[in-house]
Amino acid sequence: MLNRVILIGRLTHDPELRYTGSGVAVSNFSLAVDRPFVNQQGERETDFIRIVTWRKLAEICASNLGKGRLVAVEGRIQVRSYESKEGERRQATEVVADNVRFLDWPKDKQSSKSPTEDFSLGGGDLDLGDEDLPF
Numbered sequence: 001m002l003n004r005v006i007l008i009g010r011l012t013h014d015p016e017l018r019y020t021g022s023g024v025a026v027s028n029f030s031l032a033v034d035r036p037f038v039n040q041q042g043e044r045e046t047d048f049i050r051i052v053t054w055r056k057l058a059e060i061c062a063s064n065l066g067k068g069r070l071v072a073v074e075g076r077i078q079v080r081s082y083e084s085k086e087g088e089r090r091q092a093t094e095v096v097a098d099n100v101r102f103l104d105w106p107k108d109k110q111s112s113k114s115p116t117e118d119f120s121l122g123g124g125d126l127d128l129g130d131e132d133l134p135f
Contacts, residue, residue, distance in 0.1 A: 009033035017062035
């Protein structure tokens with residue numbers, strides 16, 4: 001079985017950083033990714049894909065990325081179910097990233113990081129319990 005995805009796109013908003021009850025960092029952001037073809041009207045459509053990062057990678061993304069930044073994300077697709085505030089059962093599809101590569105310079109250009117700085121979890125699976133999940 002294989003579940004790998006690689007995306008290149010721009011952040012639609014600044015990453016949101018939170019910590020689980022047990023102190024594990026998790027950040028969320030969305031990428032705008034253009035489709036490689038045009039529709040019948042000659043316009044290129046865009047998909048907005050939710051990205052989740054964990055632990056140190058979450059903190060790095062939250063402190064170094066912002067709306068409009070161009071990044072490459074590598075990870076796996078995850079589909080999860082949850083109950084809404086109204087009590088309805090819902091599903092969410094997102095990419096759990098284990099590698100984020102910054103592809104452009106920050107707008108303020110005061111960062112000394114390379115535009116292709118690569119941040120990853122260093123391989124291996126995450127051992128997360130239910131108490132570590134933010135939902």
